[in-house]
Amino acid sequence: MLKVHAQSREELQASLKAGLGEGLVLTDAAEMVRYCRDWHGDVSSSAVAVIRPRNVEDVAATVRLCAELGLAIVPQGGNTGLVLGGVPDAPDHQIVLSLERMNAIRAIDTDDFSAVVEAGCILSEFKDAVQEKGMFFPLSLGAQGSCRIGGNVSTNAGGINVLRYGMTRELVLGLEVVLADGTIWNGLSTLRKDNRGIDLKQLFIGAEGTLGIITAVSVKLYPNPEHVETALLGLNSLDDAIKLYRRARRECCDLMSAFEFMPPVAFTLAMEAIPDLKMPIAGDYAAYVLMEISGSGLVDTSDLMSRFLEGVMEDGLVLDGVIASSRAQAQSLWMFREGMNEGQALRGAHMRTDISVPLSRLAEFVAEAEAELAKDLPECLAVSYGHVGDGNVHLNVLPPNGSTREERDHYIYKAKVIVNAVLDRYAGSISAEHGIGRLKRGDFESRLGPVQREMIERLKAAFDPELRMNPGCQLALQAAS
Amino acid sequence: MLKVHAQSREELQASLKAGLGEGLVLTDAAEMVRYCRDWHGDVSSSAVAVIRPRNVEDVAATVRLCAELGLAIVPQGGNTGLVLGGVPDAPDHQIVLSLERMNAIRAIDTDDFSAVVEAGCILSEFKDAVQEKGMFFPLSLGAQGSCRIGGNVSTNAGGINVLRYGMTRELVLGLEVVLADGTIWNGLSTLRKDNRGIDLKQLFIGAEGTLGIITAVSVKLYPNPEHVETALLGLNSLDDAIKLYRRARRECCDLMSAFEFMPPVAFTLAMEAIPDLKMPIAGDYAAYVLMEISGSGLVDTSDLMSRFLEGVMEDGLVLDGVIASSRAQAQSLWMFREGMNEGQALRGAHMRTDISVPLSRLAEFVAEAEAELAKDLPECLAVSYGHVGDGNVHLNVLPPNGSTREERDHYIYKAKVIVNAVLDRYAGSISAEHGIGRLKRGDFESRLGPVQREMIERLKAAFDPELRMNPGCQLALQAAS
Incomplete structure (x- = not known):
């Protein structure tokens, strides 16, 4: 259960600074802005503080102190996510834990085709460093100049090279994770093949910080495709x-x-x-x-x-x-x-989707969804594009130019209802690569079978019984008592 | 906690037959022999019964009845494993659940590059059926004429094509699993890309039946390499x-x-x-x-x-x-x-290993281990071979021809101590591809860090609190109370 202490925001901020040192803690509202809004600028929020650890021990100390203070933690990489997974939504009860200072490349081993990199390293900086050694890290995203490896792994990011190299999950060899009780798990193996039982790292890949905080990653490298x-x-x-x-x-x-x-x-x-x-x-x-x-x-x-x-x-x-x-x-x-x-x-707020259906039904799905949109929202522009080799299409809907924010919200809502209804008939996924975060939580939960929900709840109870790790992301859970 | 009822073996057998039907239950000792020994014939055991379900509902009914009767379940595919993961070790408290009758290929979809196959399908039969349609399923093992897909997935099998296509894990798109409480989880998606939060199927891949029973699998197919x-x-x-x-x-x-x-x-x-x-x-x-x-x-x-x-x-x-x-x-x-x-x-019982070290240290590791073996066990023959591209070597040690079983056991024991000591200096894995099972449990547990052990125990408590799923495999756990 999340303990709620009777401390004011200011008292909490003072306790964080006292416990972790001033250098790690931002509380100035202006300084916190960029950590508390989303990439597109659709949502802005606030937090008790933004903590910026320098190493894994700082992260562990932060997790322990937050437990004492009854604060929840929203881990954040480059804050380029598209589903609000790293954006706080309970300003008086959450801190943002930004991994941006933990950005070292710990090792690049060309002989072993592997590397070890901290969660806060910017993807393109890592890719460049790897390329300088004649190697290649295949993850390629539009946001690669700003997103950070820890976020890529936490969200199991996709991108344009998935059809050959797989999602981020398939590139990961090992993880370093701080668990909800502040324990550090060093699972940073670079062994190519290691089949010792249950593969614990898989739990954290795609969990969007709800089971623990990824602080470093070991990954596969490939020969550079010249x-x-x-x-x-x-x-x-x-x-x-x-x-x-x-x-x-x-x-x-x-x-x-x-x-x-x-x-x-x-x-x-x-x-x-x-x-x-x-x-x-x-x-x-x-x-x-x-x-x-x-x-x-x-x-x-x-x-x-x-x-x-x-x-x-x-x-x-x-x-x-x-x-x-x-x-x-x-x-x-x-x-x-x-x-x-x-x-x-540039055309303003619009509906973005990240859908997958079986490849054999993709064209049919797009035609049907676009036809329904044309019928019900003829004034909007539907744009379908994407990684079709993976059955993954971004079917976006743009309200007419000049729409007000209120009108846009209305179009976005209606378009989503239309597209999701078609998607459900095709047994597709509402999130092929972006994750769930807070934005897709409702759509995710409403489609979640009871068995799967129960399994996720058991995992949460096992790894984050106090619901302190990115609460509100993926599922809206209530503390047991 | 595993309930132990005061029923005799005969009473338990009668209860199983009454509850599941005679057709599903083998109790004849001679008929049970092949399910209760290992592939190499090194170990033979016994069980209360061998249950052979015809469909997933049979599996669920078996799991529920075993819970009532206080019996534990050892799931088994082709029983070709090399680490005793599917061989019972508590004859009066365990049943073997053989998936061999659930061998249907439910779908092969060449347009989607995917297939759905039941756990009991023999790997080579599946590969052949796929190839007839011009496609390719890359998993390739010596045992492929006898092993079954469910076992391959449960053990996350490796084989000779791992360096290009990855371990079995990387070939799996979805699973159907019967959980420890008899619930059926249908996670049989064939979507190529689906990033809806925590990837639950990963829990069961490589868990060797300790968290649930895999009854069917959806997998990726590849164009046939002509x-x-x-x-x-x-x-x-x-x-x-x-x-x-x-x-x-x-x-x-x-x-x-x-x-x-x-x-x-x-x-x-x-x-x-x-x-x-x-x-x-x-x-x-x-x-x-x-x-x-x-x-x-x-x-x-x-x-x-x-x-x-x-x-x-x-x-x-x-x-x-x-x-x-x-x-x-x-x-x-x-x-x-x-x-x-x-x-x-043909040379008789010998020590088999399945080791991985970083590729850059593989030659050095083999030289050092072979030198120590030559010094301490000069009469034995060390044979090092394998999938070196993955850093995976099978360093086997053969006792001299004519050794008695007792002498062989002694050589095997000594060779293992020598090789593992060198392996630990190289931070290698005692199981690159075979899994842990019962054979490597001791070596696994003694190298397991406390954080990792705690994480596995939390998973067991969350998914198999009564320790009914393949107990004694991977870890020796005691019921909480």
């Missing part, structure tokens, strides 16, 4: 894009590293954000695919991409396409994919 | 074999599917088991590698293998080699690898 082929292709339909994916999966085997679907409006949106983007394909097509093949060493990816595209163009599956002839050109193709996200953001 | 190149190579040392692996990892990228190390004695042992095997390389080398590259579609594996071998032979890393020019020739190369296991078995 040869990368990027192509933008025009097709007749999403259905053809999925056919293309299946064929690429066979013909290019495990060398395909990205396969992103975009509708024509993607280019409109991207050019709203980046006006001097040039459309790289002349004609207009109903569907576009951004595809990447990569490899290292003796593998001839250029030849593979050419032969693959020859075949699929001959068969009329791909209507037109361009292969990047330089790294700069490849980057400009990817700018459409990134620009379309920025373009959506 | 092009397979197999080569047997002669090298100067294990150290060179590891150098070769690192180079292959880069030059052949993710297309390398197996990399097995064998010492010269492998061929002697293989020819003892399969006398008409012909040595495919003329000279004598200190180390051999069996390497496989595979791919589908447009990927030219033959060209890749040739160019790779040209380079490494030019540089003197590989001294001689042969590439199989047909499937039959490839199989005969693999027969050395399988024959060496049979040859070891």
Whole structure:
């Protein structure tokens, strides 16, 4: 049970500073702002304090002191999450525990194809350090310049390379975790293969800080794929894009590293954000695919991409396409994919989804959901794009330009009801890669079977009986007594 | 707490038959023999009964009835495990729950690259059915003609393709599990990407039946690799074999599917088991590698293998080699690898290990362990081989021919002490792929840190508070009161 002490906010802040040292504790409202709002700026909240530990012992001390003071803990990495998993929601009872100062790369071992990195290291900084040693860490996200490894692991982040390398879970070899009672678990193995019973680290990957605080991670590294082929292709339909994916999966085997679907409006949106983007394909097509093949060493990816595209163009599956002839050109193709996200953001608050359905039903699902949206919300713009090779689509709905915040909220609510109703008919997932956090908690709980709920509650009771670890994230639980 | 009722064995057997039906319950001692001994025939035991459910409801009914009767449950697949995880050890208090009748393949979906299969399906039968549809299930083990999928998942089996496709864990999309209270959890999703919070299935993968009984599994499928190149190579040392692996990892990228190390004695042992095997390389080398590259579609594996071998032979890393020019020739190369296991078995009881250390220290570890064995047990034969790409070596110790069973037990005991002492200095794992079971329980527990032990105990208390699920496997736990 969460003990609630009769201390005022100021007394709690003083106790935190006394117990942990002034240097670790932020209480100034202005300084706390950026830790207490979400990435999109949709939600802002507050907290008793923001604690910024320098090492795992600081984290353990914070957890113990919070227990004494009756405070709950919201762990936070780069605060780039899309589901409010790291944003506090009980200003008088929660502290934010930011891992941003624990950002050391403890080891990069090229001989073992492994690395050990602290939770607060920014993903792109880690990727760069690894690349300098000729290695590759495959996790690739739009937010990689700001997100931090601990958050990536806590949310089991996805991204554009999942179809080849898997979600973050599949990249993790070991964890260091501070448990709810302040105990430090050192599970930082770099053994490639270790099958000693129950794999405890799996509990914390994707738990979004509800079972413990990840403070460091050991991960797999890959040989750096020096040869990368990027192509933008025009097709007749999403259905053809999925056919293309299946064929690429066979013909290019495990060398395909990205396969992103975009509708024509993607280019409109991207050019709203980046006006001097040039459309790289002349004609207009109903569907576009951004595809990447990569490899290292003796593998001839250029030849593979050419032969693959020859075949699929001959068969009329791909209507037109361009292969990047330089790294700069490849980057400009990817700018459409990134620009379309920025373009959506520029149009103001909108409904974002992160849906997965079986690949075989993806095109049908998107058509049905878009038809229902067009019928009931004709004034809104539906944009469906994403990692279709994983059955993962971001079906977003943009209210008309000029909508007020209130109108937007109304559109977002209605669109969500429509899309989720279709999704449920397809037995899909409301969260393919973003996690649950606080934003999707209601949708998650309402679809949760009683057996699964009971299992999660047993885990919470076993690892966080006082409900002190990121309460309100994933499930709304009540203390037992 | 495990309720112990005052019923005799005969009364318990009668109660099981009355409750579940005669057809599900074996009690005849002769019929039970094969369920109550281990694969190698080292251990035989007995049980109150062997229950063979036909469906998940039968499993749930068995679990509930066993709770009423105060019986514990030892789940069993093909009983091919190497660590006694499925072999009962309390004849008057345990039943064996064999999943062998639940062997249906519920679905193979080539469009979704997924399948759903019951726990009792034999691995090779599943692989064959998948291959008939042009797909591939990568798990490949010596025991695949007898082991069953449920056991593979419960033990998180490894095998020869781990370096490309990962352990069994990485192939699983969803599970159906009967929990200790008889509840059925249907977590059989085939969604490729589904990130809705804590990933409950991970709990049961590798738990060896100690948290619940896996009754069905949904798995990832891959395009069938139609092009397979197999080569047997002669090298100067294990150290060179590891150098070769690192180079292959880069030059052949993710297309390398197996990399097995064998010492010269492998061929002697293989020819003892399969006398008409012909040595495919003329000279004598200190180390051999069996390497496989595979791919589908447009990927030219033959060209890749040739160019790779040209380079490494030019540089003197590989001294001689042969590439199989047909499937039959490839199989005969693999027969050395399988024959060496049979040859070891023919020499009688011996010490088998399943060790992993960081790849960068593997050669050093093997040299040190073999030197200590040569010093203290000069009359024994040490054979080190295995999946060196994963840092996983099977360092086995064979007592001299003609040793009695008692002498063998003594040698096995001494060899284990020697090898484990070296292993501990290298921070290695006593079980890279076989699991813990009952055989390695002592070695596991004695190396288990208090935090990790506490975490496992909390899981057991949360999911099996009466210690009814495979007690004695992994940990020796006492009921709370």
